[in-house]
Amino acid sequence: MPDDNDKILTRTDYRRVIAWPERIVREAPFLEWATRDAPHRSLLDVGCGSGEHTRHFAEAGWTAVGVDVSDRMMEEAVSLSGPAESGGSARFELRDGRDARDLAEAPFGAALCLGNAFAFLETEDDVRSLLHGVADGLAPGAPFLMQMLNYERICSSGQRALPVNVRPLPEDEGDGEILFLRIMTPRPDGNVDFYPITLTLRPGEEPEVDVRSVKSFVHHGWRLPFLRNAYAEAGFDDLQAFGGMAETEFVEQESADLVILARRKG
Template sequence: MEPGRDRYGRLSYRSLIAWPERLKREEPLLRRVLEGGPSRRVLDLGCGSGEHARFLAALGFEATGVDASPSQVEAAREADPEGRYVLGSLTALADLVEPGFGGALCVGNTLPHLTEEDDLRRCFEGLASRLLPGGVFLLQVLNYDRILDRGERTFPVMVRPGEEGAETVFLRLMTPHADGRVTFTPAHLRWRPGAEPPLELVSAEEVQLRGWRRAEIETLLTAAGFAVRETLGAMTGEPWNPTSADLVVVAARS
Protein backbone atom coordinates (compact mmCIF):
# COMPACT_ATOMS: atom_id res chain seq x y z
CA MET A 1 0.00 0.00 0.00
CA GLU A 2 1.33 3.46 -0.86
CA PRO A 3 2.46 5.56 2.13
CA GLY A 4 -0.27 7.96 3.13
CA ARG A 5 -2.84 6.33 0.84
CA ASP A 6 -5.51 4.06 2.29
CA ARG A 7 -7.00 2.49 -0.83
CA TYR A 8 -9.61 0.59 1.18
CA GLY A 9 -10.80 3.56 3.20
CA ARG A 10 -14.08 3.82 1.30
CA LEU A 11 -14.86 0.12 0.98
CA SER A 12 -16.89 -1.35 3.85
CA TYR A 13 -15.98 -5.03 3.76
CA ARG A 14 -17.97 -5.67 6.93
CA SER A 15 -21.18 -5.03 4.97
CA LEU A 16 -20.06 -6.46 1.62
CA ILE A 17 -19.32 -10.00 2.83
CA ALA A 18 -21.78 -12.50 4.33
CA TRP A 19 -19.54 -13.08 7.34
CA PRO A 20 -21.65 -15.54 9.39
CA GLU A 21 -21.96 -17.91 6.42
CA ARG A 22 -18.29 -17.55 5.50
CA LEU A 23 -17.00 -18.18 9.02
CA LYS A 24 -19.28 -21.20 9.42
CA ARG A 25 -17.79 -22.71 6.24
CA GLU A 26 -14.24 -22.01 7.37
CA GLU A 27 -14.56 -23.05 11.02
CA PRO A 28 -13.60 -26.75 10.63
CA LEU A 29 -10.33 -25.95 8.84
CA LEU A 30 -9.51 -23.05 11.15
CA ARG A 31 -9.99 -25.27 14.19
CA ARG A 32 -8.09 -28.23 12.73
CA VAL A 33 -5.04 -26.19 11.78
CA LEU A 34 -4.79 -23.66 14.61
CA GLU A 35 -5.62 -26.12 17.39
CA GLY A 36 -2.59 -28.11 16.21
CA GLY A 37 -0.20 -25.29 17.14
CA PRO A 38 1.92 -25.16 20.31
CA SER A 39 -0.03 -22.18 21.73
CA ARG A 40 -3.49 -20.63 21.35
CA ARG A 41 -1.92 -17.24 20.72
CA VAL A 42 -2.47 -16.55 17.00
CA LEU A 43 -1.77 -13.79 14.50
CA ASP A 44 -4.40 -12.68 11.98
CA LEU A 45 -2.34 -11.15 9.17
CA GLY A 46 -4.27 -8.70 7.03
CA CYS A 47 -7.05 -8.74 9.62
CA GLY A 48 -9.19 -6.09 7.92
CA SER A 49 -12.10 -5.11 10.15
CA GLY A 50 -11.37 -8.00 12.51
CA GLU A 51 -14.01 -10.63 11.74
CA HIS A 52 -11.62 -13.58 11.86
CA ALA A 53 -9.85 -12.30 14.97
CA ARG A 54 -13.13 -11.90 16.84
CA PHE A 55 -14.33 -15.31 15.67
CA LEU A 56 -11.12 -16.95 16.86
CA ALA A 57 -11.38 -15.17 20.21
CA ALA A 58 -14.88 -16.65 20.60
CA LEU A 59 -13.32 -20.09 20.00
CA GLY A 60 -10.86 -19.55 22.83
CA PHE A 61 -7.83 -18.26 20.95
CA GLU A 62 -5.88 -15.13 21.89
CA ALA A 63 -5.84 -13.30 18.57
CA THR A 64 -3.75 -10.32 17.47
CA GLY A 65 -4.72 -8.66 14.20
CA VAL A 66 -2.24 -6.87 11.93
CA ASP A 67 -3.23 -4.73 8.94
CA ALA A 68 -1.69 -1.92 6.87
CA SER A 69 -5.01 -0.07 6.33
CA PRO A 70 -5.71 2.61 8.97
CA SER A 71 -9.44 2.58 8.20
CA GLN A 72 -9.71 -1.21 8.54
CA VAL A 73 -7.79 -1.25 11.84
CA GLU A 74 -9.99 1.57 13.11
CA ALA A 75 -13.11 -0.41 12.17
CA ALA A 76 -11.72 -3.49 13.96
CA ARG A 77 -11.00 -1.51 17.12
CA GLU A 78 -14.44 0.10 17.08
CA ALA A 79 -16.15 -3.30 16.76
CA ASP A 80 -13.89 -4.92 19.36
CA PRO A 81 -12.47 -2.39 21.86
CA GLU A 82 -11.05 -5.21 24.01
CA GLY A 83 -9.21 -6.82 21.10
CA ARG A 84 -5.66 -6.24 19.97
CA TYR A 85 -5.18 -4.76 16.51
CA VAL A 86 -1.83 -3.50 15.25
CA LEU A 87 -1.35 -1.08 12.34
CA GLY A 88 1.60 -1.85 10.09
CA SER A 89 3.01 -3.66 7.08
CA LEU A 90 3.31 -7.43 6.97
CA THR A 91 6.92 -6.89 5.89
CA ALA A 92 7.71 -5.54 9.39
CA LEU A 93 6.22 -8.25 11.61
CA ALA A 94 9.39 -8.60 13.68
CA ASP A 95 9.03 -4.93 14.67
CA LEU A 96 5.26 -4.97 15.21
CA VAL A 97 4.59 -7.96 17.47
CA GLU A 98 6.51 -9.94 20.06
CA PRO A 99 7.59 -13.58 19.53
CA GLY A 100 5.85 -16.59 21.05
CA PHE A 101 2.77 -17.18 18.88
CA GLY A 102 1.51 -20.69 18.25
CA GLY A 103 -0.12 -20.03 14.90
CA ALA A 104 -1.06 -17.51 12.24
CA LEU A 105 -3.53 -17.10 9.42
CA CYS A 106 -3.46 -14.88 6.36
CA VAL A 107 -6.69 -15.17 4.37
CA GLY A 108 -8.88 -13.12 2.06
CA ASN A 109 -6.38 -12.42 -0.74
CA THR A 110 -4.17 -10.28 1.52
CA LEU A 111 -0.82 -11.59 0.32
CA PRO A 112 -1.00 -10.20 -3.26
CA HIS A 113 -0.67 -6.69 -1.80
CA LEU A 114 2.99 -7.61 -1.30
CA THR A 115 4.03 -7.15 -4.90
CA GLU A 116 7.78 -7.80 -4.77
CA GLU A 117 9.54 -11.10 -4.03
CA ASP A 118 11.67 -9.39 -1.37
CA ASP A 119 8.50 -8.14 0.38
CA LEU A 120 7.02 -11.63 0.52
CA ARG A 121 10.33 -13.08 1.71
CA ARG A 122 10.51 -10.52 4.55
CA CYS A 123 6.91 -11.30 5.51
CA PHE A 124 7.55 -15.04 5.76
CA GLU A 125 10.88 -14.59 7.56
CA GLY A 126 9.35 -12.12 10.01
CA LEU A 127 6.45 -14.48 10.67
CA ALA A 128 8.82 -17.40 11.29
CA SER A 129 10.62 -15.28 13.90
CA ARG A 130 7.35 -14.62 15.74
CA LEU A 131 6.15 -18.24 15.83
CA LEU A 132 7.16 -20.90 18.32
CA PRO A 133 8.86 -24.04 16.96
CA GLY A 134 6.09 -26.09 15.37
CA GLY A 135 3.92 -22.99 14.99
CA VAL A 136 1.34 -23.38 12.23
CA PHE A 137 0.48 -21.07 9.35
CA LEU A 138 -2.76 -21.14 7.33
CA LEU A 139 -2.52 -19.12 4.12
CA GLN A 140 -5.29 -18.53 1.58
CA VAL A 141 -5.18 -16.55 -1.66
CA LEU A 142 -7.06 -16.75 -4.92
CA ASN A 143 -5.74 -19.43 -7.28
CA TYR A 144 -3.59 -17.18 -9.44
CA ASP A 145 -2.28 -20.16 -11.41
CA ARG A 146 -5.78 -20.38 -12.88
CA ILE A 147 -6.39 -16.63 -13.14
CA LEU A 148 -3.13 -15.86 -14.92
CA ASP A 149 -3.20 -18.91 -17.21
CA ARG A 150 -6.77 -18.19 -18.31
CA GLY A 151 -6.53 -14.39 -18.34
CA GLU A 152 -9.62 -14.12 -16.15
CA ARG A 153 -11.07 -10.60 -15.77
CA THR A 154 -13.78 -10.69 -13.13
CA PHE A 155 -15.21 -12.43 -10.08
CA PRO A 156 -18.88 -13.27 -9.54
CA VAL A 157 -20.91 -10.18 -8.68
CA MET A 158 -21.95 -9.97 -5.02
CA VAL A 159 -25.34 -8.48 -4.09
CA ARG A 160 -26.10 -7.68 -0.44
CA PRO A 161 -28.96 -5.89 1.37
CA GLY A 162 -28.34 -2.15 1.60
CA GLU A 163 -29.93 0.83 3.28
CA GLU A 164 -33.20 2.65 2.56
CA GLY A 165 -34.56 -0.05 0.28
CA ALA A 166 -31.43 -0.20 -1.87
CA GLU A 167 -29.16 -3.15 -2.50
CA THR A 168 -25.37 -3.11 -2.40
CA VAL A 169 -23.50 -4.48 -5.42
CA PHE A 170 -19.82 -5.40 -5.07
CA LEU A 171 -18.08 -5.64 -8.44
CA ARG A 172 -14.47 -6.88 -8.71
CA LEU A 173 -12.60 -6.52 -12.01
CA MET A 174 -9.09 -7.72 -12.83
CA THR A 175 -6.53 -7.04 -15.52
CA PRO A 176 -3.78 -9.72 -15.45
CA HIS A 177 -0.36 -8.74 -16.83
CA ALA A 178 2.38 -10.86 -18.38
CA ASP A 179 4.78 -10.28 -15.45
CA GLY A 180 2.34 -11.82 -12.94
CA ARG A 181 0.95 -8.52 -11.69
CA VAL A 182 -2.77 -7.89 -11.58
CA THR A 183 -4.60 -4.57 -11.68
CA PHE A 184 -7.53 -5.08 -9.29
CA THR A 185 -10.55 -2.73 -9.45
CA PRO A 186 -13.09 -3.21 -6.65
CA ALA A 187 -16.26 -1.13 -6.95
CA HIS A 188 -19.21 -0.59 -4.61
CA LEU A 189 -22.53 0.33 -6.29
CA ARG A 190 -25.99 1.19 -4.95
CA TRP A 191 -28.84 -0.55 -6.81
CA ARG A 192 -32.39 0.84 -6.62
CA PRO A 193 -34.60 -0.84 -9.24
CA GLY A 194 -37.13 1.68 -10.54
CA ALA A 195 -35.16 4.72 -9.41
CA GLU A 196 -33.44 7.18 -11.70
CA PRO A 197 -30.70 6.23 -12.12
CA PRO A 198 -31.25 2.66 -10.95
CA LEU A 199 -27.51 2.06 -10.36
CA GLU A 200 -25.09 4.50 -8.72
CA LEU A 201 -21.35 4.21 -8.15
CA VAL A 202 -20.55 4.70 -4.46
CA SER A 203 -16.82 4.07 -4.59
CA ALA A 204 -14.14 2.45 -6.73
CA GLU A 205 -10.41 1.96 -6.44
CA GLU A 206 -7.57 0.62 -8.56
CA VAL A 207 -5.00 -1.49 -6.74
CA GLN A 208 -1.84 -3.09 -8.11
CA LEU A 209 -1.43 -6.69 -6.88
CA ARG A 210 0.93 -9.59 -7.51
CA GLY A 211 -0.66 -12.85 -8.58
CA TRP A 212 1.51 -15.25 -6.58
CA ARG A 213 1.57 -18.75 -7.98
CA ARG A 214 1.64 -21.89 -5.87
CA ALA A 215 5.27 -22.73 -6.67
CA GLU A 216 6.44 -19.21 -5.79
CA ILE A 217 4.68 -19.23 -2.42
CA GLU A 218 5.86 -22.70 -1.45
CA THR A 219 9.47 -21.93 -2.46
CA LEU A 220 9.57 -18.77 -0.33
CA LEU A 221 7.89 -20.48 2.63
CA THR A 222 10.47 -23.27 2.55
CA ALA A 223 13.33 -20.76 2.34
CA ALA A 224 11.94 -18.95 5.41
CA GLY A 225 12.00 -22.12 7.49
CA PHE A 226 8.51 -23.50 6.98
CA ALA A 227 7.55 -27.05 6.03
CA VAL A 228 4.50 -27.23 3.74
CA ARG A 229 2.07 -29.82 5.13
CA GLU A 230 -0.98 -29.48 2.87
CA THR A 231 -2.09 -27.67 -0.27
CA LEU A 232 -5.86 -27.28 -0.62
CA GLY A 233 -8.19 -25.70 -3.18
CA ALA A 234 -10.62 -24.01 -0.79
CA MET A 235 -11.12 -23.19 2.89
CA THR A 236 -13.58 -26.07 2.99
CA GLY A 237 -10.71 -28.53 2.56
CA GLU A 238 -10.86 -29.86 -1.02
CA PRO A 239 -7.52 -30.87 -2.60
CA TRP A 240 -5.88 -28.23 -4.80
CA ASN A 241 -5.82 -28.54 -8.58
CA PRO A 242 -4.96 -26.01 -11.32
CA THR A 243 -8.63 -24.97 -11.68
CA SER A 244 -9.44 -24.64 -7.95
CA ALA A 245 -11.05 -21.42 -6.74
CA ASP A 246 -8.34 -20.78 -4.15
CA LEU A 247 -4.86 -21.77 -3.08
CA VAL A 248 -4.78 -22.74 0.61
CA VAL A 249 -1.42 -23.70 2.11
CA VAL A 250 -0.97 -25.23 5.56
CA ALA A 251 2.61 -24.94 6.79
CA ALA A 252 4.53 -25.22 10.04
CA ARG A 253 7.66 -23.55 11.30
CA SER A 254 10.52 -26.03 11.40
Protein backbone atom coordinates in the same frame (compact mmCIF):
# COMPACT_ATOMS: atom_id res chain seq x y z
CA MET B 1 -0.44 -5.70 1.98
CA PRO B 2 -1.56 -2.27 0.82
CA ASP B 3 -0.46 0.78 2.77
CA ASP B 4 -2.18 3.26 0.45
CA ASN B 5 -5.72 3.96 1.62
CA ASP B 6 -6.75 4.98 -1.89
CA LYS B 7 -6.19 1.37 -3.01
CA ILE B 8 -8.85 -0.20 -0.81
CA LEU B 9 -12.56 0.10 -0.25
CA THR B 10 -13.70 2.33 2.53
CA ARG B 11 -13.80 0.38 5.76
CA THR B 12 -17.61 0.69 5.88
CA ASP B 13 -18.13 -0.72 2.39
CA TYR B 14 -15.64 -3.54 3.00
CA ARG B 15 -17.63 -4.81 5.95
CA ARG B 16 -20.94 -4.35 4.12
CA VAL B 17 -20.10 -6.12 0.87
CA ILE B 18 -18.85 -9.33 2.49
CA ALA B 19 -21.38 -11.71 4.05
CA TRP B 20 -19.18 -12.16 7.09
CA PRO B 21 -21.40 -14.33 9.32
CA GLU B 22 -21.97 -16.80 6.49
CA ARG B 23 -18.30 -16.76 5.50
CA ILE B 24 -17.10 -17.45 9.04
CA VAL B 25 -19.55 -20.34 9.44
CA ARG B 26 -18.38 -21.79 6.11
CA GLU B 27 -14.67 -21.49 6.95
CA ALA B 28 -14.79 -22.37 10.67
CA PRO B 29 -14.33 -26.16 10.30
CA PHE B 30 -11.19 -25.70 8.20
CA LEU B 31 -9.81 -22.99 10.49
CA GLU B 32 -10.29 -25.29 13.48
CA TRP B 33 -8.65 -28.19 11.64
CA ALA B 34 -5.68 -26.10 10.47
CA THR B 35 -4.91 -24.85 13.99
CA ARG B 36 -5.75 -28.03 15.91
CA ASP B 37 -2.12 -28.80 16.79
CA ALA B 38 -1.06 -25.25 17.71
CA PRO B 39 1.46 -25.30 20.58
CA HIS B 40 -0.67 -22.78 22.44
CA ARG B 41 -3.87 -20.82 21.80
CA SER B 42 -2.54 -17.43 20.80
CA LEU B 43 -3.06 -16.28 17.23
CA LEU B 44 -1.67 -13.59 14.95
CA ASP B 45 -3.94 -12.43 12.10
CA VAL B 46 -1.73 -10.68 9.51
CA GLY B 47 -3.57 -8.25 7.24
CA CYS B 48 -6.62 -8.65 9.47
CA GLY B 49 -8.78 -6.15 7.58
CA SER B 50 -11.96 -5.38 9.50
CA GLY B 51 -11.16 -8.06 12.07
CA GLU B 52 -13.79 -10.75 11.66
CA HIS B 53 -11.37 -13.68 11.61
CA THR B 54 -9.52 -12.33 14.63
CA ARG B 55 -12.77 -12.04 16.54
CA HIS B 56 -13.80 -15.55 15.52
CA PHE B 57 -10.73 -16.98 17.20
CA ALA B 58 -11.30 -14.84 20.29
CA GLU B 59 -14.81 -16.27 20.56
CA ALA B 60 -13.27 -19.74 20.30
CA GLY B 61 -11.09 -19.08 23.34
CA TRP B 62 -7.89 -17.81 21.73
CA THR B 63 -5.82 -14.76 22.59
CA ALA B 64 -6.03 -13.22 19.12
CA VAL B 65 -4.14 -10.21 17.77
CA GLY B 66 -4.95 -8.64 14.41
CA VAL B 67 -2.47 -6.40 12.61
CA ASP B 68 -2.90 -4.38 9.44
CA VAL B 69 -1.10 -1.50 7.74
CA SER B 70 -4.37 0.21 6.75
CA ASP B 71 -5.55 2.77 9.28
CA ARG B 72 -9.03 2.68 7.72
CA MET B 73 -9.35 -1.04 8.33
CA MET B 74 -7.91 -0.69 11.81
CA GLU B 75 -10.53 1.92 12.73
CA GLU B 76 -13.21 -0.62 11.88
CA ALA B 77 -11.46 -3.63 13.43
CA VAL B 78 -11.12 -2.08 16.88
CA SER B 79 -14.90 -2.25 17.26
CA LEU B 80 -14.42 -6.03 17.61
CA SER B 81 -11.72 -5.81 20.28
CA GLY B 82 -12.11 -6.93 23.87
CA PRO B 83 -12.71 -10.08 25.90
CA ALA B 84 -14.98 -12.92 24.83
CA GLU B 85 -17.26 -15.08 26.96
CA SER B 86 -15.11 -18.06 25.99
CA GLY B 87 -12.19 -16.58 27.91
CA GLY B 88 -10.44 -15.48 24.74
CA SER B 89 -9.76 -11.93 23.67
CA ALA B 90 -9.14 -9.84 20.56
CA ARG B 91 -7.02 -6.78 20.13
CA PHE B 92 -5.85 -4.89 17.06
CA GLU B 93 -2.75 -2.93 16.24
CA LEU B 94 -1.69 -0.80 13.27
CA ARG B 95 1.45 -2.73 12.38
CA ASP B 96 3.22 -4.55 9.56
CA GLY B 97 3.24 -8.33 9.86
CA ARG B 98 6.99 -8.25 9.31
CA ASP B 99 7.30 -6.94 12.87
CA ALA B 100 5.37 -9.81 14.48
CA ARG B 101 8.10 -10.69 16.96
CA ASP B 102 7.83 -7.21 18.53
CA LEU B 103 4.24 -7.79 19.65
CA ALA B 104 3.77 -8.37 23.38
CA GLU B 105 2.03 -11.70 22.79
CA ALA B 106 4.81 -13.21 20.65
CA PRO B 107 5.74 -15.94 20.08
CA PHE B 108 2.29 -16.90 18.81
CA GLY B 109 0.89 -20.42 18.61
CA ALA B 110 -0.62 -19.88 15.14
CA ALA B 111 -0.94 -17.26 12.40
CA LEU B 112 -3.28 -16.38 9.54
CA CYS B 113 -2.96 -14.25 6.43
CA LEU B 114 -6.29 -14.48 4.59
CA GLY B 115 -8.33 -12.34 2.23
CA ASN B 116 -5.79 -12.31 -0.63
CA ALA B 117 -3.39 -10.04 1.27
CA PHE B 118 -0.37 -11.73 -0.35
CA ALA B 119 -1.45 -10.31 -3.72
CA PHE B 120 -0.52 -6.84 -2.45
CA LEU B 121 3.11 -7.82 -1.90
CA GLU B 122 4.83 -6.28 -4.90
CA THR B 123 8.20 -8.04 -5.08
CA GLU B 124 9.73 -11.40 -4.26
CA ASP B 125 11.72 -9.69 -1.52
CA ASP B 126 8.46 -8.38 -0.04
CA VAL B 127 7.12 -11.94 0.12
CA ARG B 128 10.31 -13.27 1.66
CA SER B 129 10.52 -10.51 4.27
CA LEU B 130 6.91 -11.01 5.35
CA LEU B 131 7.41 -14.77 5.67
CA HIS B 132 10.58 -14.24 7.70
CA GLY B 133 8.79 -11.71 9.91
CA VAL B 134 5.86 -14.02 10.58
CA ALA B 135 8.20 -16.95 11.27
CA ASP B 136 10.13 -14.86 13.79
CA GLY B 137 6.89 -14.18 15.65
CA LEU B 138 5.80 -17.83 15.89
CA ALA B 139 6.55 -20.58 18.38
CA PRO B 140 8.20 -23.75 17.03
CA GLY B 141 5.60 -25.99 15.42
CA ALA B 142 3.06 -23.17 15.03
CA PRO B 143 0.85 -23.41 11.92
CA PHE B 144 0.61 -20.53 9.45
CA LEU B 145 -2.42 -20.45 7.13
CA MET B 146 -2.38 -18.24 4.02
CA GLN B 147 -5.13 -17.77 1.41
CA MET B 148 -4.98 -16.00 -1.93
CA LEU B 149 -6.60 -16.31 -5.34
CA ASN B 150 -5.18 -18.87 -7.76
CA TYR B 151 -3.69 -16.53 -10.34
CA GLU B 152 -2.35 -19.34 -12.51
CA ARG B 153 -5.94 -20.38 -13.28
CA ILE B 154 -7.12 -16.78 -13.67
CA CYS B 155 -4.38 -15.90 -16.14
CA SER B 156 -4.41 -19.13 -18.15
CA SER B 157 -8.20 -19.08 -18.54
CA GLY B 158 -8.47 -15.34 -19.16
CA GLN B 159 -11.01 -14.97 -16.35
CA ARG B 160 -12.32 -11.40 -16.26
CA ALA B 161 -14.43 -11.22 -13.10
CA LEU B 162 -15.20 -12.78 -9.74
CA PRO B 163 -18.79 -13.53 -8.71
CA VAL B 164 -20.88 -10.46 -7.87
CA ASN B 165 -21.68 -9.94 -4.19
CA VAL B 166 -25.13 -8.50 -3.47
CA ARG B 167 -25.94 -7.26 0.02
CA PRO B 168 -28.84 -5.21 1.45
CA LEU B 169 -28.24 -1.55 2.14
CA PRO B 170 -27.90 -0.67 5.83
CA GLU B 171 -31.09 0.62 7.41
CA ASP B 172 -29.80 4.18 7.62
CA GLU B 173 -29.53 4.27 3.79
CA GLY B 174 -33.07 3.10 3.09
CA ASP B 175 -34.25 0.34 0.76
CA GLY B 176 -31.95 -1.09 -1.87
CA GLU B 177 -28.81 -3.16 -2.28
CA ILE B 178 -25.04 -2.83 -2.54
CA LEU B 179 -23.43 -4.60 -5.50
CA PHE B 180 -19.74 -5.50 -5.28
CA LEU B 181 -18.12 -6.13 -8.68
CA ARG B 182 -14.53 -7.32 -9.12
CA ILE B 183 -13.31 -6.93 -12.69
CA MET B 184 -9.93 -8.37 -13.70
CA THR B 185 -7.58 -8.06 -16.65
CA PRO B 186 -4.82 -10.70 -16.70
CA ARG B 187 -1.42 -9.32 -17.72
CA PRO B 188 1.40 -10.98 -19.69
CA ASP B 189 3.67 -10.83 -16.62
CA GLY B 190 1.35 -13.13 -14.66
CA ASN B 191 -0.16 -10.38 -12.56
CA VAL B 192 -3.70 -9.03 -12.78
CA ASP B 193 -5.14 -5.53 -13.09
CA PHE B 194 -7.93 -5.51 -10.52
CA TYR B 195 -10.92 -3.15 -10.42
CA PRO B 196 -13.21 -3.41 -7.36
CA ILE B 197 -16.43 -1.46 -7.94
CA THR B 198 -19.30 -0.93 -5.52
CA LEU B 199 -22.71 0.23 -6.71
CA THR B 200 -25.92 1.20 -4.95
CA LEU B 201 -29.05 -0.29 -6.54
CA ARG B 202 -32.42 1.34 -5.75
CA PRO B 203 -35.07 0.11 -8.25
CA GLY B 204 -37.73 2.69 -8.99
CA GLU B 205 -35.68 5.60 -7.68
CA GLU B 206 -33.60 8.18 -9.49
CA PRO B 207 -30.88 7.23 -10.10
CA GLU B 208 -31.61 3.52 -9.88
CA VAL B 209 -27.90 2.71 -9.96
CA ASP B 210 -25.27 4.90 -8.32
CA VAL B 211 -21.50 4.40 -8.13
CA ARG B 212 -20.22 4.25 -4.55
CA SER B 213 -16.55 3.59 -5.27
CA VAL B 214 -14.20 2.57 -8.07
CA LYS B 215 -10.62 1.48 -7.44
CA SER B 216 -7.81 0.21 -9.63
CA PHE B 217 -4.62 -1.58 -8.65
CA VAL B 218 -2.41 -4.55 -9.46
CA HIS B 219 -2.72 -7.99 -7.89
CA HIS B 220 0.62 -9.76 -7.79
CA GLY B 221 -0.05 -13.37 -8.66
CA TRP B 222 2.44 -15.41 -6.67
CA ARG B 223 2.63 -19.03 -7.82
CA LEU B 224 3.08 -22.15 -5.72
CA PRO B 225 6.62 -23.14 -6.87
CA PHE B 226 8.07 -19.78 -5.80
CA LEU B 227 6.09 -19.79 -2.55
CA ARG B 228 7.31 -23.28 -1.64
CA ASN B 229 10.90 -22.09 -1.83
CA ALA B 230 10.18 -18.82 -0.02
CA TYR B 231 8.43 -20.62 2.84
CA ALA B 232 11.34 -23.05 3.23
CA GLU B 233 13.88 -20.22 3.21
CA ALA B 234 11.90 -18.42 5.93
CA GLY B 235 11.91 -21.40 8.28
CA PHE B 236 8.67 -23.22 7.49
CA ASP B 237 8.20 -26.88 6.67
CA ASP B 238 5.40 -29.46 6.34
CA LEU B 239 3.82 -27.31 3.59
CA GLN B 240 0.43 -28.37 2.25
CA ALA B 241 -1.48 -26.67 -0.58
CA PHE B 242 -5.28 -26.63 -0.79
CA GLY B 243 -7.71 -25.34 -3.41
CA GLY B 244 -9.87 -23.38 -0.96
CA MET B 245 -10.75 -23.01 2.69
CA ALA B 246 -11.38 -26.73 3.03
CA GLU B 247 -9.38 -29.96 2.82
CA THR B 248 -9.55 -29.97 -0.97
CA GLU B 249 -6.62 -30.71 -3.25
CA PHE B 250 -5.00 -27.75 -5.01
CA VAL B 251 -5.31 -28.19 -8.78
CA GLU B 252 -3.38 -25.51 -10.63
CA GLN B 253 -5.78 -25.10 -13.56
CA GLU B 254 -9.01 -25.61 -11.61
CA SER B 255 -8.85 -24.36 -8.01
CA ALA B 256 -10.32 -20.94 -7.26
CA ASP B 257 -7.87 -20.30 -4.43
CA LEU B 258 -4.35 -21.18 -3.39
CA VAL B 259 -4.35 -21.93 0.34
CA ILE B 260 -1.08 -22.84 2.04
CA LEU B 261 -0.71 -24.40 5.47
CA ALA B 262 2.84 -24.68 6.81
CA ARG B 263 4.52 -24.95 10.20
CA ARG B 264 7.30 -23.02 11.86
CA LYS B 265 10.31 -25.28 12.12
CA GLY B 266 11.27 -26.17 15.66
